Amino acid sequence: MINDLTVGLKFKLSSFEIEKGKIKEMAMAVGDENPVYYEKQAAVVGGFRDIPVPPTFATVIDMWAGLSFAQINDLLGLEQSRVLHGEQSYEYLADICSGDIITGEGEVVSAIKKKNLDLFTLETTYKNQFNELVLKSRSVIIERQYVL
Numbered sequence: 001m002i003n004d005l006t007v008g009l010k011f012k013l014s015s016f017e018i019e020k021g022k023i024k025e026m027a028m029a030v031g032d033e034n035p036v037y038y039e040k041q042a043a044v045v046g047g048f049r050d051i052p053v054p055p056t057f058a059t060v061i062d063m064w065a066g067l068s069f070a071q072i073n074d075l076l077g078l079e080q081s082r083v084l085h086g087e088q089s090y091e092y093l094a095d096i097c098s099g100d101i102i103t104g105e106g107e108v109v110s111a112i113k114k115k116n117l118d119l120f121t122l123e124t125t126y127k128n129q130f131n132e133l134v135l136k137s138r139s140v141i142i143e144r145q146y147v148l
Helices: 020-029 040-045 058-065 069-076
Strands: 010-017 083-092 101-114 117-127 133-144
Touching: 010 058, 020 058, 058 101, 058 117, 058 133, 069 083, 069 133
Parallel strands: none
Antiparallel strands: 010 101, 083 133, 101 117, 117 133
16 A cells, blocks of 8 residues: 555665575576586686676575565555566676675665556665675566455
8 A cells, every 4th residue: 555654665685695506596597507607717707706696686685685575565564465576677787796795775766556556666776795886676566456
């Protein structure tokens, strides 16, 4: 439910250390056989300082260090049975590699009503152990409203 307190609502992520094993699991899960995700030597030859994360790896960070989808729904006061994940995008600003420690902060940046839908846009910013902004993600959560 959209209310005056929704936009600007913030939440923090716990620190998350990027592990080679998690990178490998993600690459395997999405079927990416690029050796940069499996071997440090291949990563270095590819121009990385260590094994980099695959493009959608922020989902792993969110899963292990962020709020669950159910917790976000609770935070926004949404009815779980009427909620859909509408959209997801990532903007990488620097490499994220094995050994990095990532922290993040999320914010509800928009809450709008369209017909019988409430749409919430969340942005999360991620920083590394050097306090450098390395990634921004944006997601849209949709809550369907009952029409009588």
